[in-house]
Amino acid sequence: MLIRNAEPKDVPAILARYNQAVRETTAAWTSREETLDERLTWFEGRMKQDLPVLVAVDETDAVLGFASFGPFRPREGYRLTAEHSVYVDPAAQRRGIGRALLERLMEIANAKNLHVLVGVIDGGNAASIALHEKLGFHVAGRLPEAGTKFGCWLDLVFVAKVLGPMQSPEA
Numbered sequence: 586m587l588i589r590n591a592e593p594k595d596v597p598a599i600l601a602r603y604n605q606a607v608r609e610t611t612a613a614w615t616s617r618e619e620t621l622d623e624r625l626t627w628f629e630g631r632m633k634q635d636l637p638v639l640v641a642v643d644e645t646d647a648v649l650g651f652a653s654f655g656p657f658r659p660r661e662g663y664r665l666t667a668e669h670s671v672y673v674d675p676a677a678q679r680r681g682i683g684r685a686l687l688e689r690l691m692e693i694a695n696a697k698n699l700h701v702l703v704g705v706i707d708g709g710n711a712a713s714i715a716l717h718e719k720l721g722f723h724v725a726g727r728l729p730e731a732g733t734k735f736g737c738w739l740d741l742v743f744v745a746k747v748l749g750p751m752q753s754p755e756a
């Protein structure tokens with residue numbers, strides 16, 4: 586397994602992974618699958634902003650998972666905080682891929698002098714919460730019944746990690 590920067594040719598596989606999660610899980614709080622055009626626009630937007638889109642690939646270069654981060658909230662005071670996401674093919678889970686993707690994202694965030702990484706997770710997603718806690722994130726808040734999907738209320742859980750040494754923000 587190799588982690589590398591995603592290329593345009595990987596976008597259909599990224600889309601397939603995301604749409605599988607839309608159909609079958611509460612990782613994304615929507616039932617609307619994306620189109621290839623929408624994912625390509627998202628990918629190009631990330632590239633223009635010099636934001637990472639990573640893929641984990643096997644020895645045949647098939648995509649096993651992807652991860653990315655982007656702005657947490659639009660106002661400029663949040664510019665040193667990013668929100669990330671990680672998706673791994675169900676057939677490839679529990680093999681360290683989610684961990685490897687998230688560790689690489691953290692390295693990139695550190696290199697960009699970002700200060701905080703935030704994950705926004707369904708409170709029932711034990712796998713994602715466990716992954717984040719293993720990598721030093723802590724549960725920073727829980728909004729009970731903030732969402733709904735598949736006829737259930739969903740709690741919104743924020744996991745956060747302060748990166749690097751404590752530093753004063755530039756003015």
Ligand SMILES: CC(C)(COP(=O)(O)OP(=O)(O)OC[C@H]1O[C@@H](n2cnc3c(N)ncnc32)[C@H](O)[C@@H]1OP(=O)(O)O)[C@@H](O)C(=O)NCCC(=O)NCCS
Pocket residue numbers: 606610612669670671672673674677678679680681682683684685704705706710711712713715716717719
């Ligand atoms: C969450 C997710 C990314 C984890 O990816 P993964 O490749 O299976 O995780 P890893 O194999 O790297 O696991 C790393 C650690 O996370 C924890 N973990 C992962 N899956 C777990 C599970 N199902 N139950 C409990 N702990 C789990 C474990 O501590 C694990 O370490 P260990 O295997 O040494 O015990 C994956 O389950 C996934 O893609 N889920 C659907 C999409 C999603 O929920 N994304 C997160 C939203 S940001």
